[in-house]
Amino acid sequence: MRLRSIRLRPWLAALRQPAGAAPQGAAPHRRPSSRAIASAAAFVLAAGLGLLAAIWAVRAVESQSIAAVGATLSASGHDWAGVAGDGLLITLSGTAPTEAARFRALTLAGAEVGAGRLIDAMAVADPADLAPPDFSIEILRNDDGISLIGLVPEGPAREALITDLGGLAGQGGVTDMMEAADYPVPPGWDRAVGFGIAALQSLPRSKISIAADRVAITAITDSAAEKARIETDLARRAPKGLVLKLDISAPRPVIAPFTLRFLVDESGARFDACSAESEASRDRILSAAAQAGVTRKTLCTIGLGVPTPDWSAAVAMGLAALHDLGAGSITFSDADISLIADDSVAQADFDRVVGEMESNLPAVFALRAVLTPKPDSADAVTAAPEFTASLSATGQVALRGRIGDALSRDAVANFARARFGTAQVHAATRLDPEMPRGWSLAVLAALEALGELHHGEASVTPGLIRISGTSDSPGAAANVARLLSDKLGDSRDYQLDIRYDEALDPLLGLPTPAECVARINAALVQDKITFDPGSANIATAAAGTLDRIAALMKDCTDVAMEVGGHTDSQGREEMNLALSEDRASAVIAALMARRILTGSLLARGYGETLPVADNETEAGREANRRIEFRLVGPDAGDSAANDDAAIDDAAGDDAAGEGEAIGGTSAAADGSDGATPEPSVAAAPPTPDTPRPKPRPEGAAGAGQP
Structure with missing residues (x-):
């Protein structure tokens, strides 16, 4: 207790001091110096500046991060994403x-910016x-095959498309790079895909872009005439309402x-x-030819x-020279000129x-001129050796x-067999070691020239090669x-x-659209396509009919066409x-299995709405069970519009209990003379009283189509 009181005394004494008085023994009070005040102010200012710098740095990082993230998302197609910053944190909205897409x-x-931010x-x-x-589909076709790129509806139509194109692609094959989406067609x-595939058949070097409402075709043809023909044909066959570029x-x-x-x-x-x-x-050139005596129309290839x-x-100059001579021939082959005057x-x-030609021809040309010698008695006695094919x-x-x-x-015979077919060549040649130099080369050239003809003859003699006959190409002589x-x-x-025969031209000889339909329906009249009762399975007995239709379809x-x-x-x-x-779809599938391109065929069911005979008799019901081909698109004329109004799309889930035969129209059911009716191209249009089926469930309309 004593010690504690002693320690408290100085404290108690201090309390007794007047206010402002210095404690005993303490040094006198001094005011702060100006240096201390400046130091403190400098410290406060530095702290403030540091805070401002930190705030500025955070905002700069935030702005740069927002800009970088926004640019990256926009460049990648994610324009739907919003970017906001809160300090170092970036918010995506x-x-x-x-x-x-969200994860991407x-x-x-x-x-x-780092996932943590x-x-x-x-x-x-x-x-x-x-x-x-x-x-959309983009189809590329060239000598290497066919490539497909795009987005198509999910379903069997994709495989059918690739199968259709397989025959066109040849050894190059079909490269499928398409993606599919499960959305309604x-x-x-x-119809746009069918038109695009049909156009691809005549365009071996082309790019075809297909969408539901438009088709764009970029292609290269061999001539201006072919270009004009293809453009006219495509414009004529384009479905109504389809934009064609x-x-x-x-x-x-x-x-x-x-x-x-x-x-x-x-x-x-x-x-x-x-x-x-x-x-x-x-x-x-044509003007010079006219002055030299040409009166017929001449094709000169540019x-x-x-x-x-x-x-x-x-x-x-050469044409004028030959006209001056009066008879003979002149041939220009690059810069070589061969002038052969008649005897x-x-x-x-x-x-x-x-002499005039040699003195005036441009220096690049080399002229070889020959005057055919007049035959003498010795030449008349000895027959010149000859080869004919x-x-x-x-x-x-x-x-x-x-x-x-x-x-x-052996070389000549092997060349002929390779060019015309082994079974087609009959060789009956004899050996003669006295043949002139270059004889075999002339024979092979004559055989190759003969291959340009549909039928004809080639003959080779020591002084002349003759090629005569008929061709299916207007440019065969050239x-x-x-x-x-x-x-x-x-x-x-x-x-x-060489004579050109238009009847042999494979392009000009193709049947017209109306002839195609008439021939196919005539085949159906002769032999109907039969099915198993109550199903779409084609009967085995109908294979022959389908083979005949497939042969007709090749042209x-x-x-x-619509398969109804x-x-x-x-x-x-x-x-x-x-x-x-x-059943109509089954017929198209059967033709596809026979390597027929079916992109231009459309399957459609009419049910019982378009009878051609009385359904009260068995013969009438047999006549009504049939498959018919009909033109659609621009080639159909007014009949297409009438038939399109014939029936609304409808469907059911079960097969009907009907008979087993469907095919071309057969004998009438009225007990008449039973004569086979003419094949019909278009069915009779409906009337306002025609019964109409109920609408088909959504998504069933395209079922079964290739």
Whole structure:
């Protein structure tokens, strides 16, 4: 207790001091110096500046992060995503179309700022609220095959499309890079795809872009005439309401060798082949030909590969020279010129004309001129050796005459078998070691030229090669002249007598759309397509009929046709309607299995709504159970509109209890003479009193279609 009181005394004494008085023994009080005040102020200012700098840095990082994340999401197509910042934290908002899109946006943003700084405030749209995608296909076709890119509806139509294109692709095959989405097929999709596939058949080098309401075609053709024909044909066959955009080019062909052959004989002046590098060059050549005596219309091909800009000037000079001689031939093969004057030309005239040409031709050209010698008695006694090859209209080839040695004879026979077919060639040649030099080369060239004809003959003698016959191509004579000039140069003369027959042209000989339908329905009248009772399974007995229809379809694959199924009135309307469409689809599937392109075919069921006979009799019901082909699109005329109004789409889930045969219209049921009726192209249009089935359930309308 004592010690504690002693310690408290100084404290108590201090309490007794007056206010402001210094304690005893303490130093006097001093005011703070100005240096201390400045230091404190500097400290406070530094702290404030540091705080401001930190705030500025955070805001700068925030702005840069928002900009970086926004740019990345926008570049990746995620424009739906919103980006906001709160200090170093980045908030992503918005409604993602799918969960995958939300996750992708989150991943892209995390790559920019780090996943730890992200706040996910995004929502995912209800799939029921999403708009259906824009279905489209881009088809690329070239020598390497066919490629498919795009988005198509989920379903069997995708596999059917690839199967259809398999026959066109050849060895290159079909490359499928399409994706599929489970959404309803948009209106017009099937007809647009069918039109695009039909167009692809005639365009081996093309790109076709298909959407439900439009088709864009970019292609390359071999000539301006083919370009015009294809454009006209596509515009004519385009379905009504479909937007068609065409970009078809016709680049000039490369002509090698660049060939022109002109001759004057007892038949008059004419071209066997004519080539020019431009319209101006062609006009100059044709003008010179007219002055030389040409009166018929001449086709002169404009192409690439001219050996010199002086081509037309040299040709005009050559034509005038031959006209001056009066008879003979002149051949231009690139820069080589072969002038062969007839034996009726006088030597003095020949020397004068050749001298003028040699003095005035452009330096790039080389002229070889020959005056055919007049035959003498010795030549008349000894027959010249000859080789002949004849090609019949049925494809049979007969080889006769002389060949120099056994090795050459084998080479000629093997070449003929490879070109015309082993079973088609009959060789009856003999060996003659005295044949002139280059004989085998001339024989092989003549055989190759004969292959350009539909039927005809090729003959080879020491001084001349003759090719005569009929071709299914208007350019066959020019092709043969170019071939012989390329193979033989100016070493041999040749004569061509080639006639073009339009009836043999595979393009001009194709049936019209109306003829296609008439022929197919005639085949159905002769033999109906039968089915198992109450089902869409084609009976085995109908295989022959389907084979005949497939053979007819080979020339009609680009014709838009409807395959219509019809039933009798037994069973419920809805069931009959569904069964009739399933049977029409089965017919298309059977044709596809026979390697027929079916992109232009549309399956449609009419059920019992379009009878052609009385359903009260068995014969009438048999007549009403049938399959009919009908034109659709622009080729159908007014009948298409009438038949389109015939029936609303309808369906059922079960098969009808009807008979088992469906096919082309058979005998009438009224007990008449039983004569087979003419095949019908279009069914009779309905009336307001025609019974109409109930609407089909959604999604069933396209069932069974390829």
